[in-house]
Amino acid sequence: MADLNDSVALDMETIYLGGKEHIVRTTHGSVSVIVYGDEEKPPLITYPDVALNHMSCFQGLFFCPEASSLLLHNFCIYHITPPGHELGAPSICADDPTPSVDDLCDQILEVLNHFRLGAVMCLGAMAGAYVLTLFAIRYRDRVTGLILVSPLCKAPSWTEWFYNKLMSNLLYYYGMCSLLKECLLQRYFSKEVRGSLEIPESDIVQACRKLLDERQSGNVLRFLQAIDRRPDITEGLKRLKCRTLIFVGDSSPFHSDALHMTAKLDRRYSALVEVQGCGSMVTEEQPDAMLVSMEYFLTGYGLYKSGSPRSPLSPTHSISPELLSPESMGLKLKPIKTRPIF
Secondary structure (H helix, E strand, O other): OOOOOOEEEEOOHHHHOOOEEEEEEEOOEEEEEEEEOOOOOOEEEEEOOOOOOHHHHOHHHHOOHHHHHHHHHHOEEEEEOOOOOOOOOOOOOOOOOOOOHHHHHHHHHHHHHHOOOOOEEEEEEOHHHHHHHHHHHHOHHHEEEEEEEOOOOOOOOHHHHHHHHHHHHHHHHHOOOHHHHHHHHHHHOOHHHHOOOOOOOOHHHHHHHHHHOOOOHHHHHHHHHHHHOOOOOHHHHOOOOOEEEEEEEOOOOOHHHHHHHHHHOOOOEEEEEEEOOOOOOHHHHOHHHHHHHHHHHHHOOOOOOOOOOOOOOOOOOOOOHHHHOHHHHOOOEOOOOOOOOO
């Protein structure tokens, strides 16, 4: 019998543009991890939202030249994919137990141990932000910082519960049907990019719609059920000591959750960036709005951006005056509100 910590490394450079996929076997099933960059650099792990993987959730951010200059210059990136959400994933056996959010956290720990990683920087979106926050609460010595996009921390509201129940029924009876995709796209994006009768939907929405077609409905249902059964971790936020940077679009259905989370975090170590005219997935819809705040955030760790033709610190950007305060440069990040940065 193969050891649970064994992995199979698959060369996927053509598909993943220089990254390599590793299938890591854990006690709660196999996990796909795409590794980009120099493994001698500090690790940054990512975790996406329901029905997404790193290509559909973080590609917009990592394809920005400025973001690549900032992130790939400082980190080796480990894109952890929820079970069964990787490209070409087969259907998970229906007899396998549905993992809990605690199980997903334990999977992440086993992935870190497999790659012999110590403390990591974390980047998560929506459900992925919840999983990484829970991981940081449970394993505080393994997380150096959190970058969260439209995060969740409370148990589902009645509205979210209703939508999750609707999506669960659609997945179970009809699979990845058109109505389900519309529910997911409303979860991810603002009305402006989803389009209307008069305005066609944007390229990023069209691309996301095609990627959703590749998901196995049963695998998506398992992750959705895990997130739908999540406990409230508000009290645990008080135990977080790592710095936390939160982004949320003002059109996100999780906007109030992000504000609630920010209010409960230690303000000496956290900051909020509200991006106007944007939905939940700031990483895809307005990734440029993340760059300035991320650079200041990482400066507090002694990290910096490599040279590029255009710096995200250019004075042509619209930057909140609070963001430029001395306190924002180090540990004492202030809660801020910004307009989209172009």
